[in-house]
Amino acid sequence: MKAAVIVFPGSNCDRDVQVALGRSMGRAPLMVWHRDSALPEDLDLVVIPGGFSYGDYLRAGAMAAHSPVMRDVVEKARRGLAVLAICNGFQIATEAGLLPGVLMRNASLRFVCKDVHLRVEQSQTPFTARYEQGQVIRIPIGHAEGNYFTDPDTLRRLEDRGQIAFRYCTPTGETNAEANPNGSLANIAGIFNETRTVLGLMPHPERLADPLLGGNDGRAMFDSLVEALS
Amino acid sequence: MSATANARPADLMGLSEAEYDRAVEIMGRAPNQVELGIFSVMWSEHCSYKSSKKWLKRLPTSAPWVICGPGENAGVIDIGDGQAAIFKMESHNHPSFIEPYQGAATGVGGILRDVFTMGARPIANLNALRFGDPAHPKTRHLLAGVVAGIGGYGNCVGVPTVGGECTFHPSYNGNILVNAMTVGLARTDRIFYSAAAGIGNPVVYVGSKTGRDGIHGATMASAEFDERSEEKRPTVQVGDPFTEKLLIEACLELMATDCIVAIQDMGAAGLTSSSFEMASKGGVGIELWLERVPMRETGMTPYEIMLSESQERMLMILRPGREAEARAIFEKWELDFAVIGQVTGTGRMRLSMHGETVGDLPVAPLASAAPEYDRPWTPTPKPAPLPMPDAAGRLDEALLKLLACPDLCSRRWIWEQYDHMVMADTVLRPGGDAALVRVHGSRKGLAVTTDCTPRYCHADPEEGGAQAVAETWRNITAVGATPLAITDCMNFGNPERPEIMGQFAGCIEGMRRACLALDYPVVSGNVSLYNETSGQAVHPTPSIGGVGLIEDVGLARGISPRAAGEMLILIGRTGGHLGQSLYLREVLGREDGPPPPVDLAAEKRNGDFVRAQILSGRLSACHDLSDGGLLVALAEMCLASGLGARATLPPGLPRHAAAFGEDQARYLLSADPRAAGEVLNAARAAGVPALAIGEVGGNDLTLGEDCTISVAALAAAHQGWLPAFMDGRRRKE
Numbered sequence: 001m002k003a004a005v006i007v008f009p010g011s012n013c014d015r016d017v018q019v020a021l022g023r024s025m026g027r028a029p030l031m032v033w034h035r036d037s038a039l040p041e042d043l044d045l046v047v048i049p050g051g052f053s054y055g056d057y058l059r060a061g062a063m064a065a066h067s068p069v070m071r072d073v074v075e076k077a078r079r080g081l082a083v084l085a086i087c088n089g090f091q092i093a094t095e096a097g098l099l100p101g102v103l104m105r106n107a108s109l110r111f112v113c114k115d116v117h118l119r120v121e122q123s124q125t126p127f128t129a130r131y132e133q134g135q136v137i138r139i140p141i142g143h144a145e146g147n148y149f150t151d152p153d154t155l156r157r158l159e160d161r162g163q164i165a166f167r168y169c170t171p172t173g174e175t176n177a178e179a180n181p182n183g184s185l186a187n188i189a190g191i192f193n194e195t196r197t198v199l200g201l202m203p204h205p206e207r208l209a210d211p212l213l214g215g216n217d218g219r220a221m222f223d224s225l226v227e228a229l230s
Numbered sequence: 231m232s233a234t235a236n237a238r239p240a241d242l243m244g245l246s247e248a249e250y251d252r253a254v255e256i257m258g259r260a261p262n263q264v265e266l267g268i269f270s271v272m273w274s275e276h277c278s279y280k281s282s283k284k285w286l287k288r289l290p291t292s293a294p295w296v297i298c299g300p301g302e303n304a305g306v307i308d309i310g311d312g313q314a315a316i317f318k319m320e321s322h323n324h325p326s327f328i329e330p331y332q333g334a335a336t337g338v339g340g341i342l343r344d345v346f347t348m349g350a351r352p353i354a355n356l357n358a359l360r361f362g363d364p365a366h367p368k369t370r371h372l373l374a375g376v377v378a379g380i381g382g383y384g385n386c387v388g389v390p391t392v393g394g395e396c397t398f399h400p401s402y403n404g405n406i407l408v409n410a411m412t413v414g415l416a417r418t419d420r421i422f423y424s425a426a427a428g429i430g431n432p433v434v435y436v437g438s439k440t441g442r443d444g445i446h447g448a449t450m451a452s453a454e455f456d457e458r459s460e461e462k463r464p465t466v467q468v469g470d471p472f473t474e475k476l477l478i479e480a481c482l483e484l485m486a487t488d489c490i491v492a493i494q495d496m497g498a499a500g501l502t503s504s505s506f507e508m509a510s511k512g513g514v515g516i517e518l519w520l521e522r523v524p525m526r527e528t529g530m531t532p533y534e535i536m537l538s539e540s541q542e543r544m545l546m547i548l549r550p551g552r553e554a555e556a557r558a559i560f561e562k563w564e565l566d567f568a569v570i571g572q573v574t575g576t577g578r579m580r581l582s583m584h585g586e587t588v589g590d591l592p593v594a595p596l597a598s599a600a601p602e603y604d605r606p607w608t609p610t611p612k613p614a615p616l617p618m619p620d621a622a623g624r625l626d627e628a629l630l631k632l633l634a635c636p637d638l639c640s641r642r643w644i645w646e647q648y649d650h651m652v653m654a655d656t657v658l659r660p661g662g663d664a665a666l667v668r669v670h671g672s673r674k675g676l677a678v679t680t681d682c683t684p685r686y687c688h689a690d691p692e693e694g695g696a697q698a699v700a701e702t703w704r705n706i707t708a709v710g711a712t713p714l715a716i717t718d719c720m721n722f723g724n725p726e727r728p729e730i731m732g733q734f735a736g737c738i739e740g741m742r743r744a745c746l747a748l749d750y751p752v753v754s755g756n757v758s759l760y761n762e763t764s765g766q767a768v769h770p771t772p773s774i775g776g777v778g779l780i781e782d783v784g785l786a787r788g789i790s791p792r793a794a795g796e797m798l799i800l801i802g803r804t805g806g807h808l809g810q811s812l813y814l815r816e817v818l819g820r821e822d823g824p825p826p827p828v829d830l831a832a833e834k835r836n837g838d839f840v841r842a843q844i845l846s847g848r849l850s851a852c853h854d855l856s857d858g859g860l861l862v863a864l865a866e867m868c869l870a871s872g873l874g875a876r877a878t879l880p881p882g883l884p885r886h887a888a889a890f891g892e893d894q895a896r897y898l899l900s901a902d903p904r905a906a907g908e909v910l911n912a913a914r915a916a917g918v919p920a921l922a923i924g925e926v927g928g929n930d931l932t933l934g935e936d937c938t939i940s941v942a943a944l945a946a947a948h949q950g951w952l953p954a955f956m957d958g959r960r961r962k963e
Contacts, residue, residue, distance in 0.1 A: 009564060010472050012388025016654040050652075052386040055472025111381050113649045142385070142649040207651045212668070212783055214657070 001230040003029035003045040006073070008064045008092075013050035013206065017086065020206035021047065024222035034067040044229040045082045046073055048089030050142075050204060060103065060145045061091030070096050082126055082229060083198040084221075087143055090190070090200035099193055099200045100158070101150030103143075107183025111144040115215070116181055116203060118166040118189050119173050125196045126228035128165065130220035136173045137217035139208045141181060146202035148184040148191075158191055165190035165199055243270035249601055256595045264533045264581065264589040269596065271499035271537060272506060275759050278600035281725035282757040285738045289752045290745045295714055296753055297418065303344040303495065304414075305753025306421060307715050309779050313669065314418045315676055316350035319358070319411035319719040319775040321758035325466040326408040330375025335383040335469040337410045339541055342387060343495035346478050347544065349422040349485050350414025353653060354667045355384045357394040357410050358680040358719070358773040362403030364636050364955060369398070372406050374956060380410070381647040386471035387478065390656050391648035392665035394680050398636045401688075404763025409719040411775040413678055415669060420485060424494040426512035426547045426573050431491055433505070433516060433571035434553070436560050437477050437543035440501070441526035443467050444539025473542040473565070480563040481544065489552040496543040502536045504545045505571075506579060510597030515576035520583045524566040532581060532588040547573060607731030613689045616809040616823025621886035625861070625937040628817045628886065630947045632858050633865055635816045639951040640869075657783045662870070663708040663854050664776070668783050675783035677711035679776050683857070684769035686825035689810050691736025691770055692743075696828040699744035700894060701856060702776030707837040708854040708897060710786045710844035711778035713748065718755040718774055723767025725759045733770040740828075741772060747830035750776075785845050790870035792850040794927030797906035798867075800860065802836050802896030803919045804880040806887030812858050813890035825892075832895040839918045840897045848905040855896035860923075861889040861933070863898050868931050868941050869948055876932045877924025889933070900926055 003021060007014045014031065022028040029047070030040055039046065053064035064070065074096055077083045085093035093099045106112060115138050120131040131137065150158070158164055166189040170179045175187040182202070190201025205218030242250050243266055253261055253269045261269060271277055279286065291299035297314055298306035304318035322337025334357075342352050357380055362369050373396075384391045389412070426433075444467035484490060492512065494504045501523070509516040520535050530538075548556055553569060560567040574580070579596075581589035622628070632638055645660035657675055658666035664679040681701040687694030699716060706713040718741065723730040745751055761768045780786055791798075808814050809823025843849055851871070855863045860879070868875055879888040901909055906922065913920030924933075932938045 010386070010475055012386075012475065012652055016652070019654065051388060052472060052475070055386060055470070055475075057472065110378075111385055111647050111649070113385075113651060114646050140651045142651055144385075204651070207654050210654070212657060212673075213654065214659075 001025060001044045001226055002042055003047065004032045004040055004043055005029050005047045005049055006032050006034060006069060008034045008053035008067060010053045010055055011049050011051035013086065013204065017047050017049045017206040020209040020218065021222050023209065024219065024226045032069060034069050037068045038072045039069065039076060043081060045084065045225055048083065048085040048092050050087030050089060053088055053092065061088060061095040064092045065095035074098060077198055080197055084127065085198065085200040086204055087202055090202055091145065093198065093200045098198050099191055100154050101148055103145050104147040104149050105145050106147050112181055113140065113142040115140050117169050117171050117179065118203060119169040119175060121164045121167060122162055125192065127199045127221055127224055129228055130224040134173065136169060136171065138215055139203045139205050139218045141203045143202055146182040146184065148188040150185065155185060161194060163192045163194065164188055165192050166201055243267060244274060245270050249273055256592060262589065264536060265591055267533050267537050268502050268589065268591065271502055272596055273600050276498050277503055279757055280601045281603050281605050281759060282720065282734065283602050284604055285735055288738055288742050290742060291751050291753065293749060293751045296751055297421065299753050300755060302423060303347045305715065305717060306348065307753060308418060309674065312418050314416045314421060315413060315777055316345050316348050316416055317411065317413040317717055317775065317777055318344050318754040319409050319680065319717045319773060320344065320756040321719050321721055322408045322410060323406065323721065323758055323761055326376055327372065327406050329466040330372045331379035332466055332468050334376040334379030334408050336467045336541055337408055338380055338383040339469045339471065339474050340497050341410045341412045342389065342474060343497065345412040345414040346481055347422065347493055347495045348416065349420045350416035351482060352389045352412050352414045354413040354678050355389050355391040355410065356678055356680050356775060358682065359394065359396040360402045360407035360684065360771060361398050362406065363400040364398050366403045370956060376408055377644050377647055383469055383471040385649040387475045388652050390650045390652050392650050392656055392667060393660050393678060396641055396644060399684065399769060401769045404766060405761045405768050407721050407761065407768065407771055409773045411680055411717060413676060413777060422485060422490060422493050424492050424508050424511055426492050426508040426514050426516065428491055428547065429514065429573055429575045431547050431550055431573045432553055432569045433518065433573065434546045434548050434556065435523060435543065435568045435570045436546065437565055438470065438473050438540055439524040439526040439566055440535055440538045441540045442530065442534055442538060445534060445537045467539045467541050469541050476563040476565055477542055477544065480560050480565055483559050484556055487555065489548050489556050491547040491549055493544060493546045496545060498539065500537060500539050506593060506597045508545065508547065509579060509593045515574035515578045515593060516571055517574050517580045518571035520581055522568050522570045524568050532583050536581065605725050605731045606728045607735050608728040609732050610691050610736055613822065613824045618884060618887060619808060619814065619818055621884065622817055625885060625889055625933060626939045628813065628890065629861055629865060629937065630939065632812060632816055632862055633944060634947040634951045635812065636951065637812060638858050638862060640948045641952065642949065643952040643956055657786060658709055658788050662789045663705040664711065666709055666783060666786050673782045673784065675711065675780045675786060677706045677709050677778040677780060679705040680773055681705060682771055682773045684771045685810050685821065687737055687770040687772065689825050691733045692740040693825050693828055695737035695740025695772055696744040696830065697825065697894065698772055698774045699741050699750065700828050700830065700833050702774045703748050703750055703833065704837055704854045706776050706778035707841050708852045710841060711780040712841065713750050713776055713778040715751050715753045716774050716776050718752055718772055720755065720757045721761050721768060721771040721773065722759050723762040730767055737770055737772045744828065744830055748834060785847065787844050787849055787852050789853040789867050790851050791867055791873060791900035791926045794873055795903065796850055796900045796926040797903050797922055798875060798877055798924045798926065799899040799901065799906060799909055800880065800896065800921045800923045801840055801899060801918060802832065803893065804860065804883065804888055804891060804896065805893045806883040806891040807893045808887055808891055811890060811892045813886065826894050828894050836895045836897065836918055839913065839916050843899065843909055843912065848909055849899050849901045851900040853898045855898060857892065859890040859892050860898065865931060865944050867898065867900065869945055872941060873926050874928035874930045874941050875924055875926050876928065879933060880921060
């Protein structure tokens with residue numbers, strides 16, 4: 001598998017995801033600077049990492065979405081290139097039109113960093129094949145703008161077409177308000193595009209993909225990608 | 231420029247008359263406004279340490295593993311394998327009281343720059359916060375703003391905020407304390423210092439543009455507050471963490487080359503202090519062409535340019551001919567880069583603007599021969615001994631009250647607003663004894679903590695100073711790491727008052743004693759004086775930041791027992807000391823008596839024993855005993871694991887004293903019964919007091935008839951107070 005991580009000014013999870021993905025791949029993925037006008041040839045996967053691209057100025061993700069490299073990301077994604085967009089990456093992906101909906105300020109109006117439980121809603125994808133359908137996993141969030149919102153028609157379409165990837169849930173898998181850390185519509189933590197080749201999610205799988213850090217549930221996502229795209 | 235010492239200007243910009251006369255003597259003439267401004271900030275308490283220098287010299291600062299002690303931007307210690315930990319703690323008290331969000335945010339930004347200036351990638355942030363009475367009308371606003379500011383800056387730059395402390399006391403009503411600490415990681419052969427060198431080498435300015443913000447911030451931070459302090463808001467700087475993140479990456483990229491001769495961040499007193507310090511340390515002169523400084527606004531005067539405290543700026547001396555290479559890196563990161571001067575052999579700082587000389591001062595007398603005072607001081611009277619007070623109510627009621635009190639309740643509301651997981655190396659998160667961050671790419675880890683118990687320091691500065699150092703040492707030990715060195719942030723009132731200087735001298739003496747006994751030197755620090763408002767000084771607060779090393783993070787332990795059936799072992803002697811305890815204050819409503827004495831030999835013996843037990847793999851959990859004593863520590867272990875416990879108190883003491891006494895040098899361990907037997911045997915052999923006090927299990931914490939509480943009830947008490955307070959649902963009566 002050939003993979004690349006995009007680096008924007010203000011990205012701060014680029015190294016973390018490089019390490020976590022590299023552990024599953026057996027070698028480090030490429031790092032691509034935002035000003036490059038084209039992605040490297042023959043890529044199987046692009047990661048848009050977390051952080052504060054452009055300091056979240058204007059609106060989280062809004063400026064990065066117009067970076068030179070994003071034009072090529074969007075075009076290649078339309079032709080089937082797999083894209084994993086984490087946290088600020090998810091915000092950039094919605095701003096770039098790769099995924100529907102928006103990420104609003106958390107209902108608490110505060111940044112929140114903590115482990116959350118997620119229910120795997122789709123295990124038949126390149127991102128989630130190593131998880132069981134309905135499995136509850138634990139990985140951290142760290143964001144101030146992760147409150148997913150979209151219009152009722154789009155939500156219905158996402159539900160009907162199986163585009164909801166993960167929902168915030170209790171440790172036993174119930175998706176109630178108590179388990180929702182940011183006010184997201186329908187407890188949505190992550191969504192796919194229609195072809196399930198683009199995944200955007202607020203939680204950080206790269207932050208708990210190492211047992212020494214107290215959890216390894218993120219690892220399966222990277223293993224799934226390596227298995228599906230190699 | 232013809233005025234004499236007899237005709238002093240009306241505004242001496244914070245200098246005393248004697249200091250002004252000294253400035254005239256050094257100059258051989260009256261300084262002009264730009265020059266006077268420079269004298270004012272360079273000789274401010276904040277930049278010159280003029281009241282504290284005499285005492286700071288008493289602190290031990292060396293050990294075989296110390297690479298660089300106090301005097302540079304931050305302290306440097308060797309952590310093996312060609313790697314160094316670089317760290318420092320610094321105050322941002324006055325700005326944070328005036329404008330809590332920006333004050334705290336720029337405090338974080340400043341301490342980060344102190345660390346990456348030396349070539350280190352910052353890997354952990356901590357903060358020690360002191361607020362006024364929760365019932366004070368400003369407390370909630372200040373706490374919300376400070377926490378948001380620390381998070382807003384640290385989260386954006388992508389450095390995890392992994393620990394710290396937050397307590398409340400009315401002595402901070404008019405003067406909160408915001409102390410920020412950064413720990414960074416560097417290669418020992420890539421450490422950068424600030425001494426300018428090489429006549430003719432270019433002086434380069436990088437980072438943000440210079441604006442009119444923060445002019446005379448250092449002078450403001452060196453004066454007392456009064457009811458008009460809020461008018462000083464324009465002296466508070468505004469931070470831009472996005473630019474800081476770019477500056478970190480650009481500087482580290484440049485530092486991987488050999489372009490840099492010297493580098494210094496522009497902190498307090500901006501371009502003035504950075505250029506003076508670089509020239510002074512290098513024994514050279516510097517010439518600056520001020521019109522070349524990147525400016526945010528038009529029409530800035532030389533005075534404003536030199537004294538601006540605009541954030542996210544650095545000054546560097548480059549090797550000749552390397553400007554283009556360096557410029558390319560900064561342009562890639564979209565940061566300003568300007569050659570603004572050169573190193574000279576004149577020993578003078580010469581400032582010009584469009585060819586006209588606007589200032590010309592001798593460097594050495596100004597930067598090094600700053601005033602140094604031996605201020606009068608009176609020792610703090612020793613508090614009267616405290617006869618054993620009677621208990622009030624049941625043990626379990628007192629425990630619930632303590633767990634829910636502002637100084638002991640869960641700080642989750644705070645640290646969940648800090649990204650403590652970014653960089654994916656956080657092994658032990660906030661909420662335990664020390665936090666533990668892995669050294670990236672290895673199995674090594676740095677244990678980090680900040681501690682101080684101001685009520686102890688107030689009652690007995692010497693014991694309090696020793697206790698603050700010992701508590702960091704104990705917290706680092708409690709996770710299995712070896713404590714290596716500390717940074718200190720000394721927050722006190724007006725040094726011109728002998729009783730305040732007495733507190734300072736006492737705390738230093740206690741710290742010195744503890745550092746020597748524990749082989750635990752001071753490698754960096756900061757002094758913040760004049761922390762008082764309308765004559766009311768804060769409690770003496772020497773915040774200590776400790777750093778320790780563990781060779782394998784897989785061996786580290788947190789405070790959470792693993793399984794029911796484990797045995798609980800109390801290490802250390804329990805004497806039932808209730809003087810200055812939280813039980814005394816929160817349950818009995820008294821703040822008197824002496825603080826617990828610190829027996830440094832016992833600290834060392836017990837701590838070395840506990841660390842060896844952790845590294846042997848016998849323990850599942852370890853917790854240091856501090857505020858609230860044994861029963862609070864036990865309750866915290868129950869809360870961390872969700873498991874109950876059944877225990878008995880050490881014999882021979884009134885139950886409330888055994889449960890809540892704050893005797894030092896103690897730990898509570900949890901181990902499976904077989905390993906626990908080995909621990910008890912080893913303790914006997916080592917002469918360490920150890921007592922099996924109970925067993926982990928069930929849903930309740932039980933200590934005999936007057937104490938049975940479900941873990942759920944403990945959690946409700948512990949978790950409830952801070953969120954409710956911050957939502958305005960409850961005020962402390």
